[in-house]
Amino acid sequence: MDSTAVAALLATEAASEASRAPSDAVADMVGRVLDSRRRVARQVEARRAEHPSGALDFLAGEQSLVLGHPLHPSPASREGLTGESARTCSPELRGEFALSWFAVAAELVDQDSALATPADRVVAEQAPELVVPEGFTAVPAHPWQAGDLVTRPGVGELLDRGALVPLGSAGPQWSPTSSLRTVYRPDAPVMLKLSLGLRITNSRREHLPVELARGIAVHRLLAAGLGADLRAAYPDFDVVRDPAWLAVRGARGLEVVLRDNPFRHGERVSCLAGLTASRPDRPGGRSTLGALFHDLARRDGRETQEVAEEWLARYLDAVIAPVLCLYGAHGLGLEAHQQNTLVVLDESGLPSGGRYRDNQGYYFSAERADALSRWQPGVGRDLGTWCPDAVIDERLGYYVGVNNLLGLVGALGAQRLADDRPGRRAVGLRRHRQPARVITADDPVPVPAGDFHLRPVDPVADAELVRAWMNDPEVARYWNMAWSQRRIVDYLRATAAERDAWIGHLGTEAMSYWEVYRVAADPLARCYPAHPDDLGVHLLIGPAHHRGRGLGHHLLTAVTDAVLAAHPEAAASSPNPTRATHPRSRRSNGPVTPSSAPWTCPTRPPR
Template sequence: MNPTPAPEADGPATPQHRGQDRTAAPETAEATTVPRQKDVHRDDAEPLTPAAGPASGRAQGAPDALDDPDPLRAADAAGTESLLRCWTRETGLARPDGDTLRIAFPASGTALLVPVRYWSATGAHRFGAPALESAPGAPPADAVTVAALIAREGGRSGTADLVARVADSVRHTAGFIEQRRRAPADPAGSGPFLTAEQALLLGHPLHPTPKSREGLSEAESRRYSPELHGSFPLHWFAVDRTLTATDSAWTEGGPATAEELLAPHAEGLTRPPGTVAVPVHPWQAADLLHRPQVRALADAGLLHDLGPHGEQWHPTSSIRTVHRPGARVMLKLSLGVRITNSRRENLRKELHRGVEVHRLLSTGLAEQWRREHPGFDIVRDPAWIAVDDPEGDHVTGLDVMLRHNPFGPYDDAACVAGLTAQRPRPEEPALRSRLAEAVARLATRTGHTSHDISAEWFRRYLDHVVRPVLWLDAHAGVALEAHQQNTLVVLDPDGWPAGGRYRDNQGYYFRDSRRAELERRLPGIGAVSDTFVSDPVTDERFAYYLGINNVLGLIGAFGAQRLGDEQELLTVLRQFLTENAELGSSLPGYLLENRQLRCKANLMTRLHGLDELVGPVDTQSVYVTIANPLYS
């Protein structure tokens, strides 16, 4: 199938490390199946219910629980499915012979009987409501019950924490669904970029607590959540100039310091002489004033609380990075709320890393890269400002990183997670993704099937988004932590992929084997940013973030939303990797030749109580071994 090619995008080309890990899959978990008389096809991506046509992307038969009229029941179904997907992947449960998966929990003396609506080769399974085998006739097990069973089986001290955070995640999700059903249309002036950033109502499909935000009240959640179209003015502090730490390599529109870039947004503020205005997230401002280090600065007259000021800013998918359409900058703020697995406060080495990567690309590497891949670039993080106390110690959480804002109001750039996220659309309360809409529209326009459109869309995505990331690894020794939330795809007017961007000042791996080459490009590189990582760890992490999370996750979204056939898409991916095996990156061979892959285990990481931004690279997350669906 070869739909009519769309023209290339003409836009400009500037639109967390994890190391050796712990494997923690409990040995007590087992999966058996309830026999079913009717035979089931054995293709690993074959739905266990009939697929609908491209217009809906939904299964025929039983209604989807995610569309339940009660927002809390819909949110609980989403939370339960996420937990079951995590447990299935992280304990290596096999596909059942029938349409019911039995998951035994010996520590609790029971088992769950889980209807399988769709079994995915890439882990994007769809499950129905689980029933407790030991309580026939009882209501289905809800997300909190499933979390308690899993936590007890894991044998970890984090049982209460997991259960509480699952409940918190479900509560937030219910609020998001309820509000967006009432007002599904995006606010005027949002633009495609912000619309995608605010689309993740259900969150990461393979995370146990995707919408947990420990520390936010109901009112704060309404104000600060992208899913609720939240917005707020920044909160400002005046800090004695002698205490500010800053760096800038900003060149977009002319050189500028962090203070100069912030000045338009601080206009009208009255501050004491000899001070610098530093913006923070309003939630963070209230928290900071209770911290002894910050309180001491205020008592000494070195820090002044100026309060909220200025225009409304909009939270993006990361919650703490804020966007204002038309502004020159986006701001990555510190936020001490525990979101998914971590408190989201900037580390000083990450601030240095963003500037360092911009300087590295400015050595001529970016120009060379753009000649090969003119539609792809990194969204730069070239300036920051932070605060040290009089003893020279960092004041954690009082800082801001300044990011290029390369997207105009009509630039159709969407993070992949937002593109695949299911949410209500105007006049359609059922959850549906923009990816499903694009496939349906292209199928109607071209007369091709949704499966053929999905395969062609995926081919173009690999060419325009994945190939440039492989090029940077091959030619510079820099691997990107390109998971779906960090990866933006630029779409042409018809909805085909035409380019891409990467964004995140945390997620870079400088290969140890390329240290001398990178040092020649930029003397002193990595000394402060702590970005060099051994090649084996880089290979493993690169394979997870770009290979499993991003590309296989995209295949799973096509399959689970009944848009394309996973086995066909895996064939497209194998062909792409084979064709690019000689490019110079080790990733194509790594993905093709390994029978098993190492995969981040979000559930086990949560059970271990790990903060993924704290500690050595090799112990920040739990990783498990999974079967590689590409291996043949």
């Protein structure tokens, strides 16, 4: 039985159970499945004819969804997109096209911009050769949309009045991204998110006025202080901004959002959906993430299961933690499904940061409005997604929990890269863990020896530095890790998968190594009745000239202040468990201030 017959049977059964199913619902469903199957076959055939590319840049990720959404019955259905347009407008076929343009009477153009330049001027700069009549504004459209617009009655009236004048195609070639309607050029300062009335899978993607307002409102909210607060805690995560828009009154479907383009220099970044998508155009159908895991496993002599655990741990810290922080701490929910989630990769292919994109997918907590109002009073009330937490919990439960995380773990299992143990372990270790607010180079803490700040450990780049410190006899007395560089790399990788690990700097000098960890998962838990929320701190002071001068006390105070600020519910000290058998914790003995916490060796590297 082929896919068409299966679709017909399922659609017939569903229609028979629905009390108000349209009479043509079965034919519609079967038609979309058939359309999708034909497009996927064409896309696979075209991509197999190419030389396989291992590119990990933004556009390569957008063009990776050769099979479409893995859970949709018609993942590549695009009714009405035919002929040459089907090739030029499809990211899976590496299509590109020039924008279509209209000259619109200026009084009909609504716009808003948080940029230094008005939206219409930024748009016009994308096709400087256009000749626009005086009193008119140039407005771009997707080429398919331009052809459809002129057949609409309201637009026809504007055409007849001369208030809307087609100018044809102009400007350079743009590449459609995975949504089809957002277009990208690596040399452009903005991406353009265009209205597109084409029915893609099962919906038409034309901007609503409230969505235009929502995107720029969130940009202003972030610019007012929320963005800086987020960066202080998660310096490698950000929201891709939608800081301007314009629309034509009386011509629904002729709207454009200006989206910031942070991917102009070959950054290694991809939407999560593009990383996990199976690729039948490649040998064995291996996804980009699968190819990356096998490369890492081969390079390091590990199993893909181990690589998966490290990759997932990094992903949770770099991407999921800040998404949850925005909602948990500030009441702003992000619809972070796999296609809206962008993963920044380091040189080895491990997650080092993240981005979220979508001017539609923001939810504002009605119950915690004060958290956002301190930056922008009343934000979100009139934007269509002002919701009780119960509604946001349900939406994020699906988009972040099911679609994003379980979809990622499911893809690893389906592609035989790992079973579900890495996912369960990584999530379990983070259930009571959020990284302490980082003491960054931009916001250091003054101590008697200079300005102190932390940065995340790089297991490869920092291995020699940590190896040298660990092999110092004085340090080895406490840490017992006088190991080779190769073994240090393995240790740092495993550590990064389980806890926060940092390099501490005084000014520009790297001088200490830190771990913030969950006590319940550490041997320290055997020394006292540890609560699941208790956290511990390990400190190694590397250079000998920084030891024995009381500096450790000041550094520990700075870091434990940061830990306690992020985790007021509990914290624990961390001496060598073989040298002190009963460290105090907040929970067992009441509040403990950082300066009075019982560090047994405050100026030596406690372990």
